[in-house]
Amino acid sequence: MSWINSLMARSLGRKPKAARNAQPGLVFTAAPPPKPAPRATEGKPAAEAFPRFHSTAGDQLSPRLTDATAAARVKLRSAFTPSQPITDRRLFAGRLDVLTTLIRSIEDQRVHVIMYGERGIGKTSLVHVLTQAAQEARYIVVYVSCGAASTFDEIFRAVAEDVPLLFHSGFAPTTEQAEKGGSLADLLPPTQLTPRLVADLFAKLTGTRVLVVLDEFDVCESPEFRRNIAELIKNLSDRSIRTQLVIAGVAADLTELVEHIPSIRRNIFALQVPKMSTAEVNHLVENGEAHSGVTFDKVATDFIVSVANGSPYLASLFSHHAGLVAIDKGRDRVMVEDVAVAVEQALTEFRGRISKQSLAQIDQATKAGARHILGVMAGAAQFNNGRFDERDVDAAHPNGPSAKATIDELAANHILLERQDDEHGRSYVFFEEAVLPYLWILAAQKRFLDERKPGGGDDGAAVVKAAPEKPEAASAVAGRAGRS
Numbered sequence: 001m002s003w004i005n006s007l008m009a010r011s012l013g014r015k016p017k018a019a020r021n022a023q024p025g026l027v028f029t030a031a032p033p034p035k036p037a038p039r040a041t042e043g044k045p046a047a048e049a050f051p052r053f054h055s056t057a058g059d060q061l062s063p064r065l066t067d068a069t070a071a072a073r074v075k076l077r078s079a080f081t082p083s084q085p086i087t088d089r090r091l092f093a094g095r096l097d098v099l100t101t102l103i104r105s106i107e108d109q110r111v112h113v114i115m116y117g118e119r120g121i122g123k124t125s126l127v128h129v130l131t132q133a134a135q136e137a138r139y140i141v142v143y144v145s146c147g148a149a150s151t152f153d154e155i156f157r158a159v160a161e162d163v164p165l166l167f168h169s170g171f172a173p174t175t176e177q178a179e180k181g182g183s184l185a186d187l188l189p190p191t192q193l194t195p196r197l198v199a200d201l202f203a204k205l206t207g208t209r210v211l212v213v214l215d216e217f218d219v220c221e222s223p224e225f226r227r228n229i230a231e232l233i234k235n236l237s238d239r240s241i242r243t244q245l246v247i248a249g250v251a252a253d254l255t256e257l258v259e260h261i262p263s264i265r266r267n268i269f270a271l272q273v274p275k276m277s278t279a280e281v282n283h284l285v286e287n288g289e290a291h292s293g294v295t296f297d298k299v300a301t302d303f304i305v306s307v308a309n310g311s312p313y314l315a316s317l318f319s320h321h322a323g324l325v326a327i328d329k330g331r332d333r334v335m336v337e338d339v340a341v342a343v344e345q346a347l348t349e350f351r352g353r354i355s356k357q358s359l360a361q362i363d364q365a366t367k368a369g370a371r372h373i374l375g376v377m378a379g380a381a382q383f384n385n386g387r388f389d390e391r392d393v394d395a396a397h398p399n400g401p402s403a404k405a406t407i408d409e410l411a412a413n414h415i416l417l418e419r420q421d422d423e424h425g426r427s428y429v430f431f432e433e434a435v436l437p438y439l440w441i442l443a444a445q446k447r448f449l450d451e452r453k454p455g456g457g458d459d460g461a462a463v464v465k466a467a468p469e470k471p472e473a474a475s476a477v478a479g480r481a482g483r484s
Contacts, residue, residue: 079292080320086125094280117273120313199235218249237267275310375443
């Protein structure tokens with residue numbers, strides 16, 4: 001049982017519950033004899049007590065179940081989707097200013113758009129909502145999710161297939177080819193496509209505008225593909241062709257995502273997708289409340305805001321888990337203790353994504369009292385390609401050099417960090433991306449619990465202080481980790 005559950009149980013005057021035993025697995029052999037079937041629960045037959053899906057593949061409630069919470073679970077899953085981007089504009093929360101900026105860049109400035117940022121920051125959700133807005137304005141929108149082996153020829157043949165021939169200036173709507181539903185792909189030669197050839201084809205468009213969305217652009221490994229995209233942008237812009245590109249991908253800066261930037265810089269609008277503000281995370285939770293029917297206590301929402309660190313992915317993940325915890329308890333209101341359980345579940349998920357070596361180093365840092373410093377720095381690095389610098393350390397620990405000394409010693413011994421010195425000064429990079437959210441959540445969880453007093457909070461929720469880390473020297477971490 002997690003330490004937070006134990007502490008909460010004591011603060012509420014309850015004895016900690018022992019972990020429930022898992023149901024026995026199926027037995028396929030005659031010896032030893034199979035264990036007795038589990039007892040029916042609450043008057044239900046044993047077969048019905050066996051775990052089942054609550055809804056069908058068509059998102060309909062299973063007719064075999066009479067669970068009163070099944071409908072609530074289905075609504076909650078639709079309201080908070082941490083593992084999937086938002087595709088329904090009604091579920092889109094926050095980021096309205098960003099969306100407005102993107103639309104104006106496309107519509108008013110007629111430039112190409114490049115969106116970049118860290119994983120989980122909401123790029124794909126923005127792309128989907130932008131696509132819906134463009135389609136409402138009767139743009140022809142072609143969405144492409146790039147792959148590692150994507151080629152310029154493959155992608156733009158597929159794009160041309162989605163543009164009807166009737167928008168080509170050389171074909172009247174009544175011509176045979178247009179009436180038969182032909183597309184621009186019918187006009188392409190069998191030879192390899194080039195940026196100039198594609199631009200020549202799209203230069204013939206009339207009566208419409210085309211938006212080509214290239215999502216997951218960073219996944220493509222071909223430098224030639226990136227060069228061709230840059231050349232196509234230049235050709236389309238120089239000739240005022242009615243086709244614009246929207247490119248989205250994971251990157252720390254613009255040049256990391258698109259090569260040959262100097263030649264096309266004036267033709268693009270680059271946007272580093274920012275993390276969500278506190279108000280936007282609150283909006284995300286409120287929007288989920290409206291669509292799920294589950295409400296969140298104010299302190300519970302504050303806990304989500306504190307630990308999410310502006311990440312829409314984390315905010316949705318905690319809200320999703322906490323909502324399910326409340327529903328399982330027969331409530332339609334999420335309390336702070338439900339969020340605490342959700343945070344523990346998320347930590348278990350993230351810990352499973354971290355290498356054994358990094359896990360060993362994290363455990364050693366915890367024993368030496370350095371984990372909290374690392375957690376705060378992980379929060380700073382979370383939206384900066386895993387990197388933080390001395391200014392981040394000063395901002396988090398302004399009263400003394402001890403934090404800097406700890407960070408330097410960890411990096412010198414290659415404990416989770418690497419130190420880098422260049423013309424811009426000294427910075428530090430985490431070796432493993434999966435470590436960042438894990439360390440941050442641990443630090444934010446502890447800080448939030450430390451700020452809550454027993455019986456405190458707006459609703460009197462009793463949350464107790466987390467146990468402090470042992471204040472040993474960071475050299476103890478270096479010594480043990482070096483031998484691991």
